[in-house]
Amino acid sequence: MADDDTSTALPQTCVRCGQVALIRIVGRCGDCIGTLGLEQGADYAEWRAEVKAEFGAK
Numbered sequence: 885m886a887d888d889d890t891s892t893a894l895p896q897t898c899v900r901c902g903q904v905a906l907i908r909i910v911g912r913c914g915d916c917i918g919t920l921g922l923e924q925g926a927d928y929a930e931w932r933a934e935v936k937a938e939f940g941a942k
């Protein structure tokens with residue numbers, strides 16, 4: 885995770901829209917996650933893959 889320089893910074897900024905957000909999952913804020921889920925596009929698939937890599941499959 886050497887290239888991940890956003891995860892420990894305060895305040896936490898969404899890597900997608902750049903807004904400061906209290907709720908983030910692997911860099912995306914809640915608003916972006918909702919948008920990605922609705923779009924079901926390539927960005928959503930990428931985010932899902934990052935979530936899986938971060939937290940593992942259950």
Ligand SMILES: [Zn+2]
Pocket residue numbers: 898899900901902903912913914915916917
């Ligand atoms: Zn966002």
